[in-house]
Amino acid sequence: MATIKILGSCSGTEPMPERHHTSIVLTASDRNYFFDAGENCSYSSHLSKVDLTKTRAVFISHTHYDHIGGLMGLFWVIRKISGFYKRPVADGEIKLFIPDVAAWEHILGALKLTEGDFKCSFDITADTPKFGQFYKDENLTVSAFESHHLAPAEDGHCRSFSYRIETAEKSIVFSGDIKNMDDLLAPVGDGCDLLLCETGHHTVKDVCDFAETHNVKHLVFVHHGREILGNHPTVNEAINNCQIPVDISFDGFTLDI
DSSP: EEEEEEOOOOOSSSTTTBBOOOOEEEEEEEEEEEEEEEETHHHHHTTTOOGGGGGEEEEEEOOOOOHHHTHHHHHHHHHHHHHHHOOOTSSEEEEEOOOOOOHHHHHHHHHHHHGGGGSSSEEEEEEEOOOOEEEEEESSEEEEEEOOSSSSOOOOOOOEEEEEEEEEEEEEEEOOSSSSSSGGGHHHHOOOOOEEEEESOOOOHHHHHHHTTBSOEEEEEBBOOHHHHTTOOHHHHHHHSSSSOOEEEEEEOOEEO
């Protein structure tokens, strides 16, 4: 069994009470996999007893601040815990998949201006996601699909992804930020057990309509826009009319999968 914990459930708004920017951690067989790294992800994960030294990979959907604002802190805290408590990072390496590696290089440059030149007892390898299945280990596989939330870079490389995660038991789609519902057609495919979908750029009804007509078994809203944040009456109306289970996540929301 694996567990998903929502570390941050807010879109890129100004600070909101009890909500932080988007970050999700999936834990399977004593290993952690982060999907996006909003500004509070290291704080929230550590204080909720996630063992950060068991982190194996970090997957970034795109490099907007509300999705990478905590990336510097995440690696800083992992280094701190590993060194202070003499607990080595479990695999000796953490893989980072980020659409623009240059963003990570700038973050790493800033980290090297902190204590100890940020010398670590573990390796950090950064690469860009590749279309289709690009990551596989004994716990899960991850496939990347283009999202049109951001236009391609001048050299043509994709700058925004949705991810499909397959564990032994479940299929999960993390939307990242999407331009429209059509961006979910490829990652959802013939269906999925769980769709983690943003509402920062879409109405709740649009997402519900898509999910119930594309063989999604369970819908969880993440990266909330102002419709959810403002408790607009359209939210309950859309959820009550939806034919599949729907949850509105909050910081600390946990789901066994």
